[in-house]
Amino acid sequence: MSASATPSYVFRYFNTPGLGETIRLLLTIANVDWVEENPEWPQEKPNQPFGRLPVLVEKSNDGSSDFVLSESGTIERYIARKYNIIPSNPKEASRQEQLRDQMADIIVASNGVKSGNEEAKAKFNELSAKIKEVITKSLKDNGNNGHFTGDKLTYIDILIYSCFKGLIGFSKTYTPEYVEVFNGMITPEIAKLISTVNAEPKFQERLAKDKEYFPFLA
Amino acid sequence: MFPSEKPSYIFKYFAVPGIGEATRLLLTAAKVNWVEENPEWPQEKPNQPFGRLPVLIEKGTGDGPDFVICESAAIERYVARKYGLMPSEPKEASRQEQLREQIFDIVNISYAAAKGAEGFKARFDELLAKLKEVLAMELKNNGSNGHFTGDKLTYIDIIIYSFFKFFIFNLKAYAPEYVDVVVGLATPDVVKLILAVKADPCLQSRVANDDQYFPFLA
Numbered sequence: 001m002s003a004s005a006t007p008s009y010v011f012r013y014f015n016t017p018g019l020g021e022t023i024r025l026l027l028t029i030a031n032v033d034w035v036e037e038n039p040e041w042p043q044e045k046p047n048q049p050f051g052r053l054p055v056l057v058e059k060s061n062d063g064s065s066d067f068v069l070s071e072s073g074t075i076e077r078y079i080a081r082k083y084n085i086i087p088s089n090p091k092e093a094s095r096q097e098q099l100r101d102q103m104a105d106i107i108v109a110s111n112g113v114k115s116g117n118e119e120a121k122a123k124f125n126e127l128s129a130k131i132k133e134v135i136t137k138s139l140k141d142n143g144n145n146g147h148f149t150g151d152k153l154t155y156i157d158i159l160i161y162s163c164f165k166g167l168i169g170f171s172k173t174y175t176p177e178y179v180e181v182f183n184g185m186i187t188p189e190i191a192k193l194i195s196t197v198n199a200e201p202k203f204q205e206r207l208a209k210d211k212e213y214f215p216f217l218a
Numbered sequence: 219m220f221p222s223e224k225p226s227y228i229f230k231y232f233a234v235p236g237i238g239e240a241t242r243l244l245l246t247a248a249k250v251n252w253v254e255e256n257p258e259w260p261q262e263k264p265n266q267p268f269g270r271l272p273v274l275i276e277k278g279t280g281d282g283p284d285f286v287i288c289e290s291a292a293i294e295r296y297v298a299r300k301y302g303l304m305p306s307e308p309k310e311a312s313r314q315e316q317l318r319e320q321i322f323d324i325v326n327i328s329y330a331a332a333k334g335a336e337g338f339k340a341r342f343d344e345l346l347a348k349l350k351e352v353l354a355m356e357l358k359n360n361g362s363n364g365h366f367t368g369d370k371l372t373y374i375d376i377i378i379y380s381f382f383k384f385f386i387f388n389l390k391a392y393a394p395e396y397v398d399v400v401v402g403l404a405t406p407d408v409v410k411l412i413l414a415v416k417a418d419p420c421l422q423s424r425v426a427n428d429d430q431y432f433p434f435l436a
Contacts, residue, residue, distance in 0.1 A: 050320055051348050067309050071319040078312045094287050094296045101289035102268055108326060115335060130269050
C-alpha cells in the first residue's frame with residue numbers, strides 16, 4: 001500500500017446525526033481516509049480533550065504527532081477550509097459561517113425545548129421562523145438552483161442538510177410534536193437544496209436511507 | 219481628502235461589555251476606523267438581518283455595497299483574520315477557535331444552570347473545571363508569557379480577556395453564587411494574560427478603566 005499524501009482521520013461521536021453529521025459529510029466529500037469511533041460513554045469522557053464529543057483526530061503520515069480538535073463548528077471549518085469546501089472569499093465564507101452559527105443556536109434552543117423550558121421554546125420559535133425566511137431568501141437570490149452559493153456544493157449546503165436531518169431525528173425521539181414544525185420549515189427552496197445534497201454522487205452510500213428524515217425525497 | 223484604503227466599521231450592540239466586547243477590542247487592535255451604535259431595543263429588531271445583535275457593518279470603499287455580518291463568533295473571526303490577529307497557521311487558528319467555542323458553551327449554559335434547570339448545573343460545573351484546567355495547561359505550554367500563542371497578542375488572548383471581563387460582570391446580576399468559581403479560573407498565568415492584554419499599547423483607548431471588571435486584580 002503506498003503512503004497517502006493526505007492525512008487520515010478518526011472521527012469520534014455518538015452513533016446519531018446530531019452535531020456530527022455535517023462533519024461526516026465533509027470528510028466524505030473531501031475524499032480522505034476516515035473512520036468513525038463511537039466511544040463508550042461516559043467512560044471515555046476523561047479521554048477527550050474537553051470531556052466532550054465530537055472530536056476529530058488528524059493522523060499525520062510523516063511521524064509527527066496527531067492533531068486533535070474539538071467543538072463541532074471548529075472541526076467543520078477546519079476540514080471545509082483545508083479541503084476547499086468553503087468559499088475562499090472571506091466575505092462569502094463569513095456569510096456561510098454566520099448561518100452555521102444561527103443553525104447551531106436553533107439546535108441548542110431545541111435542546112431547551114425538550115427540557116420544557118418556556119424561554120427556550122420562545123427563542124426556538126423565533127429563531128426557526130427567522131432562519132426559514134433567511135435561508136429561503138438566500139436560495140432564491142442564488143437562483144433557486146439547490147445551492148446556497150454559486151452552482152456547486154459548498155459547506156453550508158451540507159450544513160443545512162445535516163441540521164435539518166439532526167433536528168428531525170432528534171424530534172422523532174424526544175419531541176415528536178416538533179417533527180411537523182421542522183417539516184414546516186422546509187420551504188420548496190430548502191427542499192430543493194436537501195434533494196440536491198442527497199443526490200450528490202459521493203453521498204449515495206451514506207445518505208441512501210434519508211427518506212426516513214425527508215419523506216419528500218425521490 | 220483621499221478615500222480611505224481601509225474600510226470603516228459600524229458595530230451594533232447593547233451598551234454593555236457582553237459578547238460584543240471581544241469585537242470592540244479586535245476592531246481597536248486592528249486600528250481601523252469604527253463607531254458603535256446601540257440600537258433602540260426591541261424597536262430595531264426587525265431591521266437586523268437575523269433580528270439579533272451584535273451586527274457588524276463594513277462600509278464599502280468606493281462604490282461597493284456594505285458588507286453586513288451577524289453572529290458574534292463569525293464577526294470576530296472575520297475581523298481577526300482580515301487584520302492579522304488570527305494565527306495564519308490553520309491548526310493554530312483552529313486551536314484558538316475551539317477554545318472560543320468552549321468558552322461560549324459555558325456562557326450559554328450558565329443561564330439555564332443559574333435557574334437550576336436539571337442537568338445544566340452539573341454540566342456547567344464540569345465545563346468550568348475543564349476550562350480552568352485547559353487554560354492553565356495551554357498558557358504553561360506556551361511558556362507562561364502572557365500569551366496563548368507565540369509572544370504577541372492574538373485573537374484568543376482578546377477572547378479570554380473579554381470572557382473574564384463580561385462574564386463576571388453578568389454573573390453578579392443573575393448568578394452571584396458563581397462569581398467566586400469563575401474568579402477561581404484566573405490562575406496566575408491567566409492573570410498574567412489579562413494584564414498583558416490590559417497593557418497592550420494598541421488597546422489603551424478601551425481598557426484603561428477595566429480594573430473594575432477583574433476582582434482578582436484588586
